[in-house]
Amino acid sequence: MFAKKLLDIANCQSSDSRKYKKQWIETGNNYLFGLWGLIVHLVLLWGVLDVNFHSPIIKELPVVPAPSGSPAKRVLLFVADGLRFQTFIDKPPPYLRDVMKNKGVWGISHTRVPTESRPGHVAIAAGLYEDPSAIFKGWQENPVDFDSVFNQSHATWAWGSPDIIPMFTKGSKQNVHGSSYPSAWQDFDSNLNNQTMRLDSWVFNAYLEWLQSSVAETLRNQNGIILFFHLLGCDTLGHAKKPHSRQYVENMNYVDLRIEETVNVTENFFGKGTTAYIFTADHGMTDWGSHGSGLSSETETPLVVWGAGVKSSAFRQDIEQASIAPLIASLIGIPVPVNNEGVLPWQYFDANYQEYVGHFLLSNVKQLAHQVTGNRAITGETSIDWRETQLNNRIRKIEGHIDKGSIIDGIREGEETISFGKEALSYFRQYQRIRFLIYLSIMWLGWIVVLFLKITGTKRKRQNLRISLLQFVNIGFACLLIIMLIGYAVSNSSNWRLPCYASFAVISVWFAIAKIITLTPVFAKRSKKKLFIDIGGTLFLLVILFVGLTYRFALSIGILSLILIRIAKSKNVPAPMIWTSIALCAFPLLPVVEPYPRIYIVLIGICVAMSIVIINETSQSRRIMEILRLIVTSLVYTEFLDGRYWISWIILLTTPLCIWYYPTEIKKRILGIMLGFFCPLTLLSASYEPLFFIILTINLHCWLPATSRNSGSAQKITRDLIKAAFFMLYILLCFFGTGNMASISSFDPSWTRHFVTVFSPFLMTSLILFKLSIPLILVGCASYSLESEEYKKPVSLAILFLGDCLSLPLMYCVTPYGSWLDIGSAISKFIIALSLPCLFVLLRCLSYPLMELNLKRFRIDLLPQKRHIV
Incomplete structure (x- = not known):
């Protein structure tokens, strides 16, 4: 009997040890996944800027001497x-x-x-x-x-x-x-x-x-x-x-x-x-x-x-x-x-200088030929290209014409040669750019495969075969990487950018194949109608998001489409959700918020928030607290009170305490988050931003009972993607609902006048970024509340997946040509598509303390009750 107990204890300890080891490995894999995702996004961001905006200037080119006999001494x-x-x-x-x-x-x-x-x-x-x-x-x-x-x-x-x-x-x-x-x-x-x-x-x-x-x-x-x-x-x-x-x-x-x-x-x-x-x-x-x-x-x-x-x-x-x-x-x-x-x-x-002009035009051609050779060498090609060979043959032909005294023929041949040389120069520059973009695209595709399997994958069976195949792949890719780097070192090429991007592409494919070997995607069985709605709706919303980065009105179409998709998926759509969605459609159609304050519009938002508190808040203490905060905020905004020194900062810094004073019930906590952030947002606003924030909150608030948080493990990739598309639309709406692409570089210090008026770039920028983050934090909290407790893979990964899918075509839209406005707009679209989902994932980490912490849990009884009377 005693031996049996010892055996049971040993088995229990062994089981706990295996379980702990499994959890430790899974945690380590999650950290590695997060680290690799961060590296991929940073390389993509820097790579697109480096590939498109790398200087074409080559300093080591030889100087072609000018012929003698110039007509002027000075110019x-x-x-x-x-x-x-x-x-x-x-x-x-x-x-x-x-x-x-x-x-x-x-x-x-x-x-x-x-x-x-x-x-x-x-x-x-x-x-x-x-x-x-x-x-x-x-x-x-x-x-x-x-x-x-x-x-x-x-x-x-x-x-x-x-x-x-x-x-x-x-x-x-x-x-x-x-x-x-x-x-x-x-x-x-x-x-x-x-x-x-x-x-x-x-x-x-x-x-x-x-x-x-x-x-x-x-x-x-x-x-x-x-x-x-x-x-x-x-x-x-x-x-x-x-x-x-x-x-x-x-x-x-x-x-x-x-x-x-x-x-x-x-x-x-x-x-x-x-x-x-x-x-x-x-x-x-x-x-x-x-x-x-x-x-x-x-x-x-x-x-x-x-x-x-x-x-x-x-x-x-x-x-x-x-x-x-x-x-x-x-x-x-x-x-x-x-x-x-x-x-x-x-x-x-003048005609008297015709021979001199012919010789100088020949120097012009030779100088361009040196550029072609230099740009070919930068691409990593060691052998002479046929374009260089033809260019050199044409140069010899020009020299032959000039030596024979046929200056006009030499000049005409020189003009044609220069046109050909410029085409060759453009080819090598574009060849290098396209090559780098291909490496970045391969790295991106590998990351997308890893992310997709992270969302949908389950472990494959036949573990022994899987381990053997994985070892073979690891050895093969490691050897490929080493051979590639050795080949670069032996080639004596000065272009280090080429092997760096190629290495990231190889590593990304390596990780993707390793994931394919170990995981297999699992899809839930669904009706054809629901499957069509999910897939078709996701693709349509992605197109809307792509267009919305340029034209704000497209986001209004997206919000209307979102309502239609919800009605098609479920007939029990609350009426307030429909009306608030229609109201949200109006904001992208309005002029962008300007730095000049429109006080009466902001005060209307404060009155609406006060009405919400009076109607929906059942706790007397919380009602008094919120009404007092709103009254003080209105007095500061209308400058009856000077909030720069302590009032505005107290309102801002006590925001988390006000939120944690609300119960952790989802609907009440979402209301508390809206009211908690409303006051600092108002102090940083200039027009209809508070009204937009209120309507966005009500819309998300109505969505909460429409989707059950405990929806079970049947929630799979198609349902996640359509939900992620909804959130992506909300994420872009959080910014473009009140601004546009030009607003990125046109923030005005007057927006922070209720906190600081002395010019302080770091502090002012931090406050403005905080203002932009408030709607995103709200969407992140809604995402947290809608996630399944049984289905542990968060929807935020699906949002990251869609955001990265959106960034690939935008990566090819970035160009170094055009006006500075065109160039800046293309860069801004790519950065927004790449960074906003990442920012959402980071801000969503704040959703746990905002949604789960409660001040009542930390209440300390100073006078505990005595159980005995002495």
């Missing part, structure tokens, strides 16, 4: 910032009009989007269009040092705006000298009138002073000199007064007058026939005084060229803006910048 480059071609040609300034007719050539310089100052000046000086890596500097400056005609010149002097001149002096070889006026002068106040002319006046006066210096005297006969005049007056007046205004035209004429003066002084000082002149603009401007997009008024800028080596006729030749860089280089005989993509406009030159 004066005048860039009238923001001068559009339409205004220039409709009301041409007198001196430049005379130059266009009698002394030089002219045309339209076609810019590329984004039509902004920095990329425009980089294109003019370097022949390089927008460097997408500038996004990491907020588009304010070029983060990568680039080669330009200023660097290649013997010496360059530049005068102009403090936003433009330092961009070229920063990475120069000590041969670029620049001066700027104070940044405070760049004032867009429309009341300044002609004071903006001092911006351009300072530039011309600075040049005249420089001519009187000893430096100018020593450079009188020096070749390869560039003098750069950045003229900001037109841009400033265009923003303030619009480009069709009298002040804008007057500033253009003033610039024209000073250019005439500068040309006369230059010719007298350096001698006639030794200087070339270029007048152009970095970008144009719309009728309403903006620029950045691709309208013709923004992309068409004037170009006038005259002086040494230039045709003296009314010849017009339109060119691309990047072609100005090789034009400058050819006029003074300096090498073309190594990353130049422009084509030498050989038609601009």
Whole structure:
């Protein structure tokens, strides 16, 4: 008998040990799953930005020497910032009009989007269009040092705006000298009138002073000199007064007058026939005084060229803006910048310089061929591509024409070769981008398989075969990973990005196959009608979510569809749910919330909340507490009380205590969460946000009895997905119900005026993010209350699954081309689709303490009852 008891105890201990070991392994697997999910999302986020916005600039490219015999010793480059071609040609300034007719050539310089100052000046000086890596500097400056005609010149002097001149002096070889006026002068106040002319006046006066210096005297006969005049007056007046205004035209004429003066002084000082002149603009401007997009008024800028080596006729030749860089280089005989993509406009030159132009165009082609070779090497390809072979053959053909004296044939062949070279350059750049995106997509697909099996999977039978197959897969993928990394190390490639993304893709597939071996998906048997509703409804709502990221009104259609799906699944849909859903549809149709407070709308929300408390709250103490909080909040919002120092902060910090004072019954606790967060949300609101929060709460409140929390283990993937689609719709509605894509970067500090008014970026940003998180916390609590106690896999995983499915097509929508608004919108859509579900999963962790904790459980009896009387 005793031995039997010992055996039972041993078996019990062994069973407990196995159970504990199983729980420990399962917990470890969950942590590994969470860690891998975090890594995947971080790599996806960084990878998409890195692939699309990696700089195309290659610094190690060789410099192609320029031929001798240049027509000019120096060039004066005048860039009238923001001068559009339409205004220039409709009301041409007198001196430049005379130059266009009698002394030089002219045309339209076609810019590329984004039509902004920095990329425009980089294109003019370097022949390089927008460097997408500038996004990491907020588009304010070029983060990568680039080669330009200023660097290649013997010496360059530049005068102009403090936003433009330092961009070229920063990475120069000590041969670029620049001066700027104070940044405070760049004032867009429309009341300044002609004071903006001092911006351009300072530039011309600075040049005249420089001519009187000893430096100018020593450079009188020096070749390869560039003098750069950045003229900001037109841009400033265009923003303030619009480009069709009298002040804008007057500033253009003033610039024209000073250019005439500068040309006369230059010719007298350096001698006639030794200087070339270029007048152009970095970008144009719309009728309403903006620029950045691709309208013709923004992309068409004037170009006038005259002086040494230039045709003296009314010849017009339109060119691309990047072609100005090789034009400058050819006029003074300096090498073309190594990353130049422009084509030498050989038609601009006098016929006497035809042979020189042919040789320089050959240098232009060779420089582009070096870029093609460099970009091919970056892709990891070690062998010469057929495009390079054909490019080299064409270069030899051009050399043959020039050697035979057939200069025109060589020039024409050179133009065709440059077109072919630019196509090859574009191919290798796109090839690299597509390759990286494929690696990211493979990693994403592997993660989706792991996540799908995490939601639906159960362990397979035949454990011995499963273990053997799993070991084989682990060894195979480990060897593949090692071989791939060794191959990269042996190749001596400097592109570390390629093996990194490839490694993540291999590891993701490795984990996915391991999950497929160990788990199998299980689906519940359901009627065809319900299955069609679940799958069809999920796909339709995903489309709505995709469209809703761009057009807010699509979310209204989604809410109506959500009601129809619920009615189709269950006829017992509460009437308040239908009416509140219709009310929610109105918010995406309203104008976005602006920073200017609309006090009466906020007070209406407070009155509605007070009515809810009076009608629904049965506890006298909680009713008094909530009414007092609402009254104090209204007094602070209307500024009868100053809440910055303690009142507003007390309301905010006591929110959890107010919520925990409510009973843990689901409906009452959800009501407590709404009322608890309502007051701090109101103090951070500017318009209809409190009303939106109330209606959202009532809608979710009506959903709670419609779905049983103890629905059992029959709740499987299709039902989870449709429920996850509902929550995804609510998640996007939480943000886009009161804002839009532009609101992401337009938060106003005035929203936090009831908490802090002294500028504090970190504190203000934290408060605004807290405001945005409040509706998400409410949706997370609703998700927690609707989850099955028996079915332990939370719906939040299904929400993460749908969010990641939504992010894949958006990943391919991110592009480095277009206006900064287009680029920013594409990035914002991808980040929202990728991060909002993750944020929801994190905020849902707060749902447990908010839904389960109760202050009454922690009540301490200070005077316990005595059981005995002494």
